[in-house]
Each structure stands twice: as structure tokens, then as C-alpha cells.
Amino acid sequence: MIDILRSEWTKIRSVRSTVWTLAVTVALMTGMSVLISAATKNNPGGPPAADEAIIMSLTGIMFAQLAMATLGVLVISSEYRTGGIRTSLMAVPKRMSLLTSKIVIFTTTSLIVSAVAAAAAIGVGLAISQPPSVEMGDVARAVLGSTLYLTACGVFGLGLGTLVRHTPGALVSAIALMLVLPQVANQLPGQWGKTVAEYFTTNAGLLIVAEQGQSSLGPWSGFGVYLVWVAVAMIAGAVLMQRRDA
Numbered sequence: 001m002i003d004i005l006r007s008e009w010t011k012i013r014s015v016r017s018t019v020w021t022l023a024v025t026v027a028l029m030t031g032m033s034v035l036i037s038a039a040t041k042n043n044p045g046g047p048p049a050a051d052e053a054i055i056m057s058l059t060g061i062m063f064a065q066l067a068m069a070t071l072g073v074l075v076i077s078s079e080y081r082t083g084g085i086r087t088s089l090m091a092v093p094k095r096m097s098l099l100t101s102k103i104v105i106f107t108t109t110s111l112i113v114s115a116v117a118a119a120a121a122i123g124v125g126l127a128i129s130q131p132p133s134v135e136m137g138d139v140a141r142a143v144l145g146s147t148l149y150l151t152a153c154g155v156f157g158l159g160l161g162t163l164v165r166h167t168p169g170a171l172v173s174a175i176a177l178m179l180v181l182p183q184v185a186n187q188l189p190g191q192w193g194k195t196v197a198e199y200f201t202t203n204a205g206l207l208i209v210a211e212q213g214q215s216s217l218g219p220w221s222g223f224g225v226y227l228v229w230v231a232v233a234m235i236a237g238a239v240l241m242q243r244r245d246a
Contacts (some may be wrong), residue, residue, distance in 0.1 A: 004092055004101040012075060012105055021071040022113045025064045025150070029121040032060030037128035050131040054142045055210050057125025061146055062179075064117065065153040065202065068110060069174040072157025075106050077167040095241050099162065103234070106158055110151040118146035145208040148223065152205060153178065156230045162237025165244075177229075178202045198222075201229050 012018050036059045040048060048056065076099075079085040092098040122139055157174050164170040178201055185197040197203055198215055205226030208219045217225065 001097065001101070004097055005105060007091070008101045008105040012109060015074075015078070017074055017078070018071060018109075021067055021074070022109075025067040025071075025113060026117040026120065028063045028067060029058075029060040029117040030124055032063065033057040033121040033125040034128065037125040041129050048129055048131055050126075050134045050138060053126055053129040053131040053134075054122055054138060056129065057122045058118070058142065058146055058209060060121060061118075061150065061206075061209060064150060065178060066175065068114070068150045068154035069157030069160075069178060070171060071110075072106060072154040072159075073161035073167060073170040073174060075102055075158055075161065077161040077165060077170050080165045081167055096238065099238055099241060103155065103158065107151060107155060110154040111147060114147040114150035114154075115143060117150070118143045121146075142209070145219065145223075149205055149209050149226075152223070152226055152230055153202075156201075156233055159230060159233030159235075159237050162241055163233060199225050201226060204229075 033056075036056045037053070040056060076085075079088060088098055089095065092101075122142055126134060126139075156178070157170070160173050160177075161167070161170045164173060182197070182200050182203045185193070185200040185203065188194070188196055198217055204217060204222040207215060207217055207222030211219050215222065
């Protein structure tokens, strides 16, 4: 298994798209933090409270989630596109071992980069907005929540890439499930519509980043719901990977 992990690490770090996508994730998080924090710094009401400043610093997560999902898709769909998956499966006939290695390496990479991006975004945002007081516990929770959320988005993309196999189709699916349909769900009428919206992919997952008082879910329960969506995509992709030809 160690050799498979080493091989997947070599793959992910030697592809230019990986470096660029991770760099875009960090740039989006810090860039949006600078823009939003600078725009709100000179409000007539004075500097924002610490919790508001932290949330504003993380505005870029809405765009960074798509960057991470894109990287997750490319981790496996690029091999199907180039035909490299056949070589990989010849070297590792046990398909689940190959997929597990991809998940482990990608998750580890995502956790590290997402933590750096979240910490940088919050650090820059707080330095610009300069709230009266900041609790380090709140900062740590925000960094942890953002790290876990962005990583989950990346693994969601990996699951969709495994399921769909084609890069454009998987990317469209990721954008629809993570960005478009959650907003559509928010417009559904009645109590059933509210329930559907609360439990729909990123609507639930984002609670770990910024808790919403009107939601019946808490930060961890909401993130747990999002992980169920991620697991469904990954399990479906794994089942089809076992059954389909490369």
C-alpha cells in the first residue's frame, strides 16, 4: 500500500494543474478577504465585531470550494481522459486500493492547503478590519471549520469525477450540486422546502464555517449531513469503478 500511496503522491504533485488549482484556492481566499475587509473597514458604524470580521474574511470560500472540487475531479478524470487509468490499473489491479490511495493523498493535501488558505484569509482580514477584540478560540474554530469544509468539497469532486469519469460532466455536476441547486432549494416554499434546503449539500456543509441561527442543524450536524452527500457520491463512484471497463 505504501508504494501505491507514493505513486499517487508523485502523480498529484507532478501535474501542473494541481499546483495552479491549489494556488488559486489560496489566492481566492486571501484576495476576497482583502477586498471585503477593506471595503467594510471605514463603515460609519466603526470596525466590525470580531465574529463579523471573521465571517467577512472567509467570503472567498464560496469560490474556493469550486477550485477544490475541480482539483478533486481532475485527480481521477484526467487519467480517464488521457488513458492513463489503464496503466494505473495494470500496476494496481485492485481498483479499490487505487481509489483509496487517491482519496488518502488528496485528502491529506487538501487539509494542509485549506488550513493555510483559511488561516491566511482570516489573518489578513483581521489585520485590515481591526476589530476591537478577537478570541483566539473563535479564530481556531473558523480555521478548522473552513479547512474541513474545503477538504470535503474536494473529496466531493473526487467522488463525482469517479462517478462521471468525464471532466466537463463532473465539473458541471459539481457546480450544480454545490452552487446552483442549493440556491434553488432556498427558494422552495413551505416547511418541506425549508427542510430540503437545510439538508442540501453545501447549505448544510457551510454551517461548520458560519452557523446560521435559523437553521435546525448545528455546525457539526450540518457538516455530518454534507459528509453523507460526499459519501454517497464516492460510494456510487467506487461501485461503478469496479463494474465498468477502464
